[in-house]
Amino acid sequence: MSRIALITGATSGIGRATAIAFAKVGINLILCGRRQERLEELASFLSSQVKTTTLLFDVSNKEAVFSAIESLPEPWRAIDILVNNAGNAHGLSSIQEGSLEDWDAMIDGNVQGLLYVSKAVITGMVARSRGHIINLSSVAGKQTYANGAVYCASKKAVEAISEGMRLDLTQHGIKVTNVAPGAVETEFSLVRFKGDEERAAKVYEGFEPLLAEDIADAILYAVSAPARVTIADMTIYASAQSAPTTIYRK
Ligand code: 8X3
Secondary structure (H helix, E strand, C coil), X not given: CCCEEEECCCCCHHHHHHHHHHHHCCCEEEEEECCHHHHHHHHHHHCCCCCEEEEECCCCCHHHHHHHHHCCCCCCCCCCXXXXXXXXXXXXXXXXXXXXXXXXXXXXXHHHHHHHHHHHHHHXXXXXXXXXXXXECCHHXXXXXXXXXXXXXXXXXXXXXXXXXXHHHHHHCEEEEEEEECCECCCHHHHHCCCCHHHHHHHCCCCCCECHHHHHHHHHHHHHCCCCCCCCEEEECCCCEEECCEECCC
């Protein structure tokens, strides 16, 4: 079988766009997410191009992560590419007003979840002496902004984990790419603002935000580079954006 990628959060946004981009170049797909119907719809949509399989689990559920990934039959177990895409922002509040539930959801999903999935996949990559891990960080991991302390902290953790992974895994033939997108118009703001469509739409008003496909293109570039090349870090802003909260709107 040609290369196999496992993508978390594959049902929407950057995860879904990455799955579509990978399918175009013949990378077989293990699509992971929490929404069964969407997973199956995507798997069947892409199955004319590549082999697909789905795994239904929440990255923050440790047991579910390990039992899902360990349940993969051969030849799916030989994962070449892991895209740690699952993650979200919950709320945009000052540290004195932030909700503990939101904080737990961000630390559990963006940090613990990424670690659990990585642990479940890295063992096999080390044994095979090859692999490529793509971690979805954010410009929020480069620069903290007001009302975003915990989200930014979760993404700074991703930045540190990417660096640590690269230090530990390079000797095992495993590449690590950290991708930090700016404003991408996906369900991101809708989730952050708990379904408030008006507030979510305002985030992308007056400028052209990035598309999920733009980030997928960058990820595809990283996994298509020659064996001698590691794309270590990519920070990707919308053209109208120069810092996480500095956006030139018309
Ligand atoms: C998403 C980008 O700037 O809203 O991670 O934090 S930002």
